Amino acid sequence: MHSIPEEIETPAILIERDILHRNIERMASRVRERGLTLRPHVKTHKIPQIAALQLEAGAVGLTVATIGEAEVFADHGATDLFIAYPLWLSAAKAERLRALSQRARIAFGTDSVEAVREAGRLLGPAAADFGVLVEIDSGHHRSGVRPEDAAAIADAARAAGFRVAGVFTFPGHSYAPGMPGTAVDQEGAALDRAAVALREAGHDVEVLSGGSTPTALLTGDSVATELRPGVYVFGDAQQLELGRCAPEDVSLTVAATVVSRHEGSGDLPRRIVLDAGSKMLGGDRPAWASGFARVQEEPDARVSALSEHHATVLWPEDAPLPALGSRLRLIPNHVCVAVNLVDEVTVVSDGAVVERWEIAARGRNA
Amino acid sequence: MHSIPEEIETPAILIERDILHRNIERMASRVRERGLTLRPHVKTHKIPQIAALQLEAGAVGLTVATIGEAEVFADHGATDLFIAYPLWLSAAKAERLRALSQRARIAFGTDSVEAVREAGRLLGPAAADFGVLVEIDSGHHRSGVRPEDAAAIADAARAAGFRVAGVFTFPGHSYAPGMPGTAVDQEGAALDRAAVALREAGHDVEVLSGGSTPTALLTGDSVATELRPGVYVFGDAQQLELGRCAPEDVSLTVAATVVSRHEGSGDLPRRIVLDAGSKMLGGDRPAWASGFARVQEEPDARVSALSEHHATVLWPEDAPLPALGSRLRLIPNHVCVAVNLVDEVTVVSDGAVVERWEIAARGRNA
Numbered sequence: 001m002h003s004i005p006e007e008i009e010t011p012a013i014l015i016e017r018d019i020l021h022r023n024i025e026r027m028a029s030r031v032r033e034r035g036l037t038l039r040p041h042v043k044t045h046k047i048p049q050i051a052a053l054q055l056e057a058g059a060v061g062l063t064v065a066t067i068g069e070a071e072v073f074a075d076h077g078a079t080d081l082f083i084a085y086p087l088w089l090s091a092a093k094a095e096r097l098r099a100l101s102q103r104a105r106i107a108f109g110t111d112s113v114e115a116v117r118e119a120g121r122l123l124g125p126a127a128a129d130f131g132v133l134v135e136i137d138s139g140h141h142r143s144g145v146r147p148e149d150a151a152a153i154a155d156a157a158r159a160a161g162f163r164v165a166g167v168f169t170f171p172g173h174s175y176a177p178g179m180p181g182t183a184v185d186q187e188g189a190a191l192d193r194a195a196v197a198l199r200e201a202g203h204d205v206e207v208l209s210g211g212s213t214p215t216a217l218l219t220g221d222s223v224a225t226e227l228r229p230g231v232y233v234f235g236d237a238q239q240l241e242l243g244r245c246a247p248e249d250v251s252l253t254v255a256a257t258v259v260s261r262h263e264g265s266g267d268l269p270r271r272i273v274l275d276a277g278s279k280m281l282g283g284d285r286p287a288w289a290s291g292f293a294r295v296q297e298e299p300d301a302r303v304s305a306l307s308e309h310h311a312t313v314l315w316p317e318d319a320p321l322p323a324l325g326s327r328l329r330l331i332p333n334h335v336c337v338a339v340n341l342v343d344e345v346t347v348v349s350d351g352a353v354v355e356r357w358e359i360a361a362r363g364r365n366a
Numbered sequence: 367m368h369s370i371p372e373e374i375e376t377p378a379i380l381i382e383r384d385i386l387h388r389n390i391e392r393m394a395s396r397v398r399e400r401g402l403t404l405r406p407h408v409k410t411h412k413i414p415q416i417a418a419l420q421l422e423a424g425a426v427g428l429t430v431a432t433i434g435e436a437e438v439f440a441d442h443g444a445t446d447l448f449i450a451y452p453l454w455l456s457a458a459k460a461e462r463l464r465a466l467s468q469r470a471r472i473a474f475g476t477d478s479v480e481a482v483r484e485a486g487r488l489l490g491p492a493a494a495d496f497g498v499l500v501e502i503d504s505g506h507h508r509s510g511v512r513p514e515d516a517a518a519i520a521d522a523a524r525a526a527g528f529r530v531a532g533v534f535t536f537p538g539h540s541y542a543p544g545m546p547g548t549a550v551d552q553e554g555a556a557l558d559r560a561a562v563a564l565r566e567a568g569h570d571v572e573v574l575s576g577g578s579t580p581t582a583l584l585t586g587d588s589v590a591t592e593l594r595p596g597v598y599v600f601g602d603a604q605q606l607e608l609g610r611c612a613p614e615d616v617s618l619t620v621a622a623t624v625v626s627r628h629e630g631s632g633d634l635p636r637r638i639v640l641d642a643g644s645k646m647l648g649g650d651r652p653a654w655a656s657g658f659a660r661v662q663e664e665p666d667a668r669v670s671a672l673s674e675h676h677a678t679v680l681w682p683e684d685a686p687l688p689a690l691g692s693r694l695r696l697i698p699n700h701v702c703v704a705v706n707l708v709d710e711v712t713v714v715s716d717g718a719v720v721e722r723w724e725i726a727a728r729g730r731n732a
Contacts, residue, residue, distance in 0.1 A: 009458055011731050043674060065675045085675060088625045088641070088691050092375055111626050114690045142671065142678050143626035143639045172673065259454045260477050260509035273509045275454070279706055280731050283649035305508065307538065308409060308702055309431045309451060309731065312508050324480045325454050336674055340645055340707070343729055363709055365377050365646050365675065 002351030004327045010257040011276035013342050014329070015357075017349040019251035020233060021053065027232045028057035030217055039063050039082060039209070041230030044336045046361035047345070048076035050233060061105070063228045067096050068364030074104045076360065082209070083108040084168060084228060086135055086143045088115050093366075094122035097130070107131030107165050111143050113156040120160025127161035133168045133207060134198075138190035139183060140172035147193035151201035158203070166207030167194040168228075174214040177242060177288050184220035187211075192223045214244045236335035237294040238286065252345075253296055253329035254280050254338065256311065261324050269304075269314055272322055276330055277309040282337030289333055296329040303330070368717030370693045376623040377642035379708050380695070381723075383715040385617035386599060387419065393598045394423035396583055405429050405448055405575070407596030410702045412727035413711070414442035416599060427471070429594045433462050434730030440470045442726065448575070449474040450534060450594060452501055452509045454481050459732075460488035463496070473497030473531050477509050479522040486526025493527035499534045499573060500564075504556035505549060506538035513559035517567035524569070532573030533560040534594075540580040543608060543654050550586030553577075558589045580610045602701035603660040604652065618711075619662055619695035620646050620704065622677065627690050637670075638688055640677040642696055647672060648703030655699055662695040669696070 008014065031038040040054045041063040051062055051073055061080030064070045070081045081100075087108050089097070100106050110116045110132055120127050134153045137144035145153065147167075154164045169190055174183035191208045198205050211227030231238075234252035235245040256274035264270030278292075283306060285292050291303040295313060305312040311330060315321050322328065332338035339345070340362055347355040374380070397404040406420045407429040417428055417439060427446030430436045436447045447466075453474050455463070466472050476482045476498055486493050500519045503510035511519065513533075520530045535556055540549035557574045564571050577593030597604075600618035601611040622640035630636030644658075649672060651658050657669035661679060671678040677696060681687050688694065698704035705711070706728055713721040 009456060009732050085641075086626050086639070088623050090375060112690055115625070118691065137634070141633075141635055141637075142673060142676055145628075146634075257454050259452045259481070262511075267507075268503070268512075269507055271507075273452070275451075276731070278648070278650065278703055279729075282644070283651070283700070283703060284644065285649070285651070307508060310508055324478055325484065334649070337644055337649060341729060342731070363645075363707060365642070365708070366375050 004255045004329065005348060005351060005353050007353060008255050008346060010255050010327060011280045012255045013339065013345040014253050014255050015345050015347045016251045017347050017354060019249065023233050023235070023249060023251060024053050024057050027216065027229060028059065031227055032058060036224065037226045039226050039228050041084065041228050042073060043069060044230035045233055045339055046359045047357050048073060048360050049357050051078060066364055066366060067093055067100070068366050069361045070100055070106065071096065072361040072364055074100055078104060080105045082133070085109050086111040086115060087119065089119045089122050091122060094119070098123060098126050101126065101129040107133055109133050109135045109168060110153060110157065111135040111145050113153055116153060116157045116160055116162065120162065125161065128163065130162055131165035132157040132162040133165050133209060134194070136167050136169045136190050136194045138169040138171050139186040140170060142172060144169060147190045148197055150194040151197040154198050154203050155201060164203050166205045166209065167191060167198065168209035171210065171212055171215055174212055175238065175242070175286065180214040180218055180242065180244065181220060184215040184218045184222050187215065187224065188220060188222035195223070213239060214242055231335055234335045237331045237333045238289065240294060240331065241289055250296070250331050252335055253331055256328055256330055258322050258324050258326050258328065261321060263321060270317065270321065272313050272315060274311040274313060274328060274330065275309060276311055278306045279308045279341055280338065281306060281311070281330060281332040282334055282341065284334035284337055293333055294331040296331055370621045370695065371714060371717060371719050373719060374621050374712060376621050376693060377646045378621045379705065379711040380619050380621050381711050381713045382617045383713050383720060385615065389599050389601070389615060389617060390419050390423050393582065393595060394425065397593055398424060402590065403592045405592050405594050407450065407594045408439060409435060410596035411599055411705055412725050413723050414439065414726050415723050417442070417444060432730055432732060433459055433466070434732050435727045436466055436472065437462065438727040438730060440466055444470060446471045448499070451475050452477040452481060453485065455485045455488050457488060460485070464489060464492050467492065467495040473499055475499050475501045475534060476519060476523065477501040477511050479519055482519060482523045482526055482528065486528065491527065494529065496528055497531035498523040498528040499531050499575060500560070502533050502535045502556050502560045504535040504537050505552040506536060508538060510535060513556045514563055516560040517563040520564050520569045521567060530569045532571045532575065533557060533564065534575035537576065537578055537581055540578055541604065541608070541652065546580040546584055546608065546610065547586060550581040550584045550588050553581065553590065554586060554588035561589070579605060580608055597701055600701045603697045603699045604655065606660060606697065607655055616662070616697055618701055619697055622694055622696055624688050624690050624692050624694065627687055629687060635680055636683065636687065638679050638681060640679060640694060640696065641675060642677055643675040644672045645674045645707055646704065647677065647696060647698040648700055648707065650700035650703055659699055660697040662697055
C-alpha cells in the first residue's frame with residue numbers, strides 16, 4: 001500500500017488508477033465470457049472519464065438513475081442510456097427526455113400502467129423514440145411488479161406508442177450476508193417468468209436486465225441477457241463484508257487525518273478520531289455491517305460512530321494507537337453515496353497524484 | 367399545510383420561510399432570557415441568508431465545523447467565527463487560517479497538547495490573532511479530554527502564543543430517547559469542572575460553550591455561557607422523535623413524488639415508493655428511530671428502506687394508499703446531511719415560491 005501523497009489535504013477521496021482499471025477490465029471480461037452484455041450503472045461514480053473506460057472495455061451502454069444523470073453523460077458523449085427507474089413524468093421532465101432523445105438512444109423503466117400512460121400522454125408521438133423496460137420485483141420488494149403482471153404494463157406501453165424493450169429487476173436483497181446466491185437465483189426465476197408472460201402476450205423480449213455487484217459474478221440460475229453492476233469499479237466496505245470483493249480490489253478510499261487520540265481508561269474507550277465523517281463517507285450502515293466504514297491500514301479497527309466531520313475509531317488493544325496528525329485511508333460502507341458528497345476526486349498511481357476528476361453528475365437527483 | 371407549489375420538480379428541498387423565522391426568533395429569545403449568548407452552528411444549513419437572520423436575531427457570532435465553512439461565511443460578511451473542531455493543521459490549512467484572521471475574529475478547538483503545539487509552530491507569531499477553546503468530553507466519548515485534563519492543554523496553547531478563550535463540549539449523547547435531560551446535566555458538570563481546572567491554572571475562562579438542539583432549551587444544571595445549537599432552524603425527524611420539536615416546527619421538507627405503488631398481498635408489503643432516497647435525505651438512521659425519514663402528511667407511515675433514489679414507505683392499513691404521481695413531503699432524519707446533498711433550496715410561504723437559496727458552503731469538508 002502506497003502512502004497518501006503529501007500534497008493531499010484531508011479529507012479527500014483518492015482513486016487508485018491501476019486498481020480501477022483492473023476492476024473495469026475484470027468485470028467486462030467475465031460478463032463477456034458468459035455471453036452477456038454489460039451496461040454498468042454510473043450512479044456509483046458519476047464521472048464521465050470512468051464511463052469512457054467502461055465503454056472502451058466493451059460496455060454496450062450506460063445505466064443511470066435519473067434524467068439529470070442521463071443529461072450529464074449525454075453531454076459527455078454517451079449515446080445509449082437506460083434510466084433504470086420507474087419514472088413518473090411531469091411536463092418539464094417529458095420535455096427534458098424529448099431533448100435527450102435527440103442525441104442519445106434512451107430507454108427508461110416503468111412499473112405501472114398509469115405511469116406509462118402518463119408518459120405517453122406527455123410525450124405524444126415522440127414516445128416512439130423511447131424504449132421501455134418493465135420493472136419486476138425479484139425479492140427486494142421496493143419498486144417493480146410480480147413477473148406475471150409485467151405483460152399488462154408492456155401492453156399499455158405499446159398502446160402508448162413506446163417500443164417495449166424487455167424487463168429489468170434489481171436484486172437489492174443480495175445486500176445481506178449469505179444472500180447473493182439466493183438473490184441471483186430469484187432474479188433468474190423472476191426474469192424467466194416475466195419473459196414467458198411477455199412473449200405470450202406477443203412482445204419481443206430483447207433485454208432481460210439484472211445484476212448488481214454482489215450478484216454479477218455469480219453464475220447461478222440467472223437468465224439475464226444484460227447486467228447492470230455499479231460498485232465493482234471501486235469496491236467498498238459492504239462488498240468486502242459480503243465477501244464480494246477482496247481488500248486489494250478496493251480502488252476508492254477517503255484520506256483522513258487523526259485529529260484526536262485517546263488511550264482510554266475506565267469508561268472512556270481507546271480510540272482515535274479521523275477528520276472524515278458522514279459528510280465524506282455517507283451515513284449508510286446496514287445492521288449486519290461491522291461499523292460505519294473500514295480502516296484500510298488496520299482491518300481489526302472498527303468505526304463505531306460517525307458524526308458529520310468525525311469518524312470515531314475503536315483501535316485493537318494489541319496494536320499501537322496511531323499518532324496525532326498521521327493519515328489513514330477509510331473505506332466507505334457504500335461508495336455510491338460517498339462519491340456524491342464531493343466535487344472532485346484525486347486519481348493516484350504508485351503513490352503520486354496523476355489526475356483530478358470532477359464528479360460531473362453529483363447531486364443530479366431529478 | 368400548504369400543498370407543494372406546482373412549479374416544483376421533485377425531488378427538491380423546500381423551506382417554509384415563516385416557520386424558519388419563528389424557529390430563529392424563538393431560540394434567540396429563549397437563550398437571551400437565560401442570559402446566555404447564542405452562537406448557532408451553521409453546518410446545519412450552510413446558507414448565508416439564514417446566518418444573516420440568526421445574527422439579526424441576536425447571535426453573537428457563528429459556529430462552523432471546518433476552515434472551508436469559515437471561509438464561505440467570512441466571504442459573506444461574518445466577522446466572528448468559532449471552528450468547533452479539534453483542528454490538526456497542515457501548512458496549507460495554517461495559511462488559510464491566517465488569511466481568514468485578516469477579515470474575521472477566529473477561534474478554534476483543540477483537545478491535545480500536540481495539536482496546539484503544531485498549530486503554534488505553523489502559525490508562528492500569528493498565533494496571537496486566534497482564540498483557542500479546549501474541547502472536553504461531557505459523555506459523548508468522541509473528541510475532547512476529561513475536564514481535569516483541560517488545563518494542561520490550555521497551558522500549551524498559551525505557551526504557543528494563543529489566547530485561551532475557554533472550553534467547549536458537544537453533548538452528542540443527548541441524541542437518544544430519554545437522554546437530553548441527562549446530557550445537559552453532564553454537560554454542565556463537565557464545563558464546571560473544566561472551568562475550575564483552568565482558573566486554578568491561571569487562565570481566564572471567558573467562554574463555557576455547550577449546547578445542541580436537543581439540550582439548548584433545557585435549563586438543567588448547565589453552567590454554559592454560550593450555546594451552539596444548529597438543527598433548531600429546521601427541525602427534523604430525529605428531533606421530532608426525541609420530542610425536541612413539534613410537527614408544526616419543521617421548516618424543511620423534501621418534496622417527493624409517488625413513483626411506484628403496491629396494494630400488497632401475501633409476502634408483498636403494502637407500500638409506496640417516493641423519488642427521494644439517501645442522496646436527498648441522507649442515510650442517517652439511529653437504532654431508536656422509527657424509520658429512515660417521516661412523511662409529513664401521514665405520521666403513521668414508516669419509511670422502511672432508503673435506496674439512493676427510492677424511499678420505500680409502508681402505509682397504514684386504515685389509510686388509502688396515495689395515488690401514483692401524487693406529491694408528499696418527507697422529513698429527513700438528520701437535516702444537516704440532507705441540506706449538504708443539494709445545490710439550492712426553494713423557499714416557500716403560503717404555498718408559493720418566494721426565493722431560492724444556494725447552499726454556499728455545501729461540501730466544504732476541509
